[in-house]
Amino acid sequence: MAQYVRNNAWNNGGTFDNKDLYWYARGVEAMMARPIADSASWWFYAAIHGEYANPNTPWYPRPAAFPGWSFIQGTPQVPTTPLPDSATMDLYWNQCQHGSWYFFPWHRGYLMSLETQLRADIVAAGGPDTWALPYWNYFGGQGGSQSQMPPAFAAETLPEGTPNALFVTMRYGPDGDGNIYVPCPPKYPTGPINAKAMKNDLFTGSDAVTRPPGFGGPQTTFAHNGSPHGNFESNPHDLVHGYVGGQPGPSDAIYGIMGDPGTAALDPIFYLHHCNIDRMWEAWNDQGNSNPTVSSWTNGPSRQFAMPTASGKPWNYTPGDVSTLANLDYSYESLGIEDAPQAPKTQPALTLAKRLETLGASPEASNASLEAAASTAPRKTELLGASPTALKLSKTPIEITVALDASTRKAAEVSLLKASVSALPDKAYLRLENVSGIYDATILGISVSTPESGGSYLVGHVALFGLRRATVSDGQHGGEGLSFILDITPFIDELHLNNALNADAVKVAIVPDKPLPDGTEVTIGRVSIYREAF
Incomplete structure (x- = not known):
């Protein structure tokens, strides 16, 4: 049995009555109190995903401007000096895998590492030693009610009146007015975000029912800026980032920090979004779909994934180390996805049969032959x-x-x-x-x-x-x-x-x-x- 359970952020109405969210805020607050060079700080962890703190990177804006971290407005106030030494930044920072078949496993290890640090800070503040990151299932709730951001993230203060570390100024939403929601079914039936990629049957590549480059992304080496993005990474992942971040107005050359890999992990809602992405990967596997088994995936790229630890030594992990929750210490409250109910293992055959029927083909094919054809x-x-x-x-x-x-x-x-x-x-x-x-x-x-x-x-x-x-x-x-x-x-x-x-x-x-x-x-x-x- 898993030691930790990641629960739905909308439990108890998504307010601070949900103690997972209250203690998350307290843990984030503790991490934000540390300087950027401290590997246990919020800022250091955000930079692991991607950053605009180091002006010597190729992507830092020149002349200096947003999205440079010094130009982030309001809350949180992001420190940018003194930076860690170059060797530390080279080892840990700017690692996130996008447009790559390593997208899912890299982010899983990243969440696990941050969760461990948060739990240590939460316990030090008097919180539960069983705490785990919650997830934001924007496809969930009656009538799609959970497409709205949990209210705890919109509150400027905690119940005791102190500043809420989950609140972010540069979070504008789809309409640019600070109302944060994800435009997806069932609340928004024709919304641009959906979970259709859950019907894919191939992690990498294409077949009769899965479009390229596959559910999990194309085969790559270490790919911080890879392209094209996998089917699930494209939708819902990328679009959730874009719509939650949003932009304040047509004349402003700024945007919400969730909208850019180099600023996204500064926003605490990022990690609830990625917990949901991780949960849906597990749900896809639970439907009977398989991750790659070739060594180039299970062993990872030649540049190892590295996360900081309390010992000061990096935790290096491979996709094979984190490919299934059965071998890890956490589980999810539910794997259900209202917009895409758990598909039967025969879903690819059903998808192909429906298309053939639409085209007027003979409906006489057996399920076995349809299943074989779907994977062609x-x-x-x-x-x-x-x-x-x-x-x-x-x-x-x-x-x-x-x-x-x-x-x-x-x-x-x-x-x-x-x-x-x-x-x-x-x-x-x-x-x-x-x-x-x-x-x-x-x-x-x-x-x-x-x-x-x-x-x-x-x-x-x-x-x-x-x-x-x-x-x-x-x-x-x-x-x-x-x-x-x-x-x-x-x-x-x-x-x-x-x-x-x-x-x-x-x-x-x-x-x-x-x-x-x-x-x-x-x-x-x-x-x-x-x-x-x-």
């Missing part, structure tokens, strides 16, 4: 078309027409006509490639249509979380920017069913959630469309 890897990926030039995005939406290669489009059309469990239909993906800029708070809505059609199809939303870091060359990465993969298979299927797949082009509309402030334009290197053939 694509035999080739082929370019259907791409934009001829880079695009600039600023205050207004842009639309680009992508011409389709006639022979490749015809091959896709034939595959849909012949769709069956033994001749799987093509899938189609839209890619935004080499997206660069400096304004991480940007969220883009992507729609597609054909020049002949009257309406458009909303493909989804992407958050540019990590944009600044991915844009800057840091010695390990060439500053290629971020890339995104969106599934447009339902759109292609709809064209086929309407006898409209003979279109010569697809129109792609890219709409910023809010106008970009002056000087924060985003460049999109290329918009491309691919087919996966099976």
Whole structure:
């Protein structure tokens, strides 16, 4: 039996009547009282994820400005001097794994390390030695009521009248007014955030039901600024960061600290968000899905993950060390996810069967043959078309027409006509490639249509979380920017069913959630469309 249980932050109404939240505030307060060079400080732990405290890093803004930690407004007041020595910063700081198949395990170890330090401070303050980090299940509650941030984080003081360390000034929310919520079902049925990636059946790669790069992300080495992000990392993870952080107004070149990997871990709500991400990874495994078993994943990258300990020596861990809660000392109050009830192990087969039925294929296939077909890897990926030039995005939406290669489009059309469990239909993906800029708070809505059609199809939303870091060359990465993969298979299927797949082009509309402030334009290197053939 696990020694510690991580409970729902919304227990007892999400107020300080929930003692997990009260003692969390007390623990954060103790860690915030230490200087940034102290490895047991809140600031040091935030910098492990990513930081803008050290002006010598490639991504520190020049000239100095926000998101530099010295320019963070209000509460908390973030110290930036004296910094640790260079060797300590090189060992511990700027480690978070994004756009990588190490995303889940790195963050699990990070949470465990912070939780250990918080528990020690909580016990020293007279709190329970069984305390564990709570999680924010924004998909939960009756009618989606828990999509709202727990009220304890909006209170400026604790019950005894002292300052509340969970309160953050630069936390603006989706509407920029300080009302913090996650726009997701069931409260927001058409909201941009969802848990659809929980229906993926492949951790890395793609098959007949899982789009690339897979549930857990692409195979990489150590990847602090990796791209593209895994399906679950893209949605809900990235979008929660973007919407919780938000931006205060269209003319402000600042944004909420949750919206950037280099400031996000300064916000105490970050860790409740990541506890939920960790919980949902465990739920995905509990559905019968598997993590990678190859040594390049289980043993981790050549640069080891390192967390500070009370002994002064680093705790080095691998993905294999933390791949299952069965081998760790904590569990969760519940693995339930209201927006995505625990899927049966046969979910991939059901997903494939539904698509084949929609396309008019014979429904006679057995469950066994459907399950086998669902895990079929694509035999080739082929370019259907791409934009001829880079695009600039600023205050207004842009639309680009992508011409389709006639022979490749015809091959896709034939595959849909012949769709069956033994001749799987093509899938189609839209890619935004080499997206660069400096304004991480940007969220883009992507729609597609054909020049002949009257309406458009909303493909989804992407958050540019990590944009600044991915844009800057840091010695390990060439500053290629971020890339995104969106599934447009339902759109292609709809064209086929309407006898409209003979279109010569697809129109792609890219709409910023809010106008970009002056000087924060985003460049999109290329918009491309691919087919996966099976």
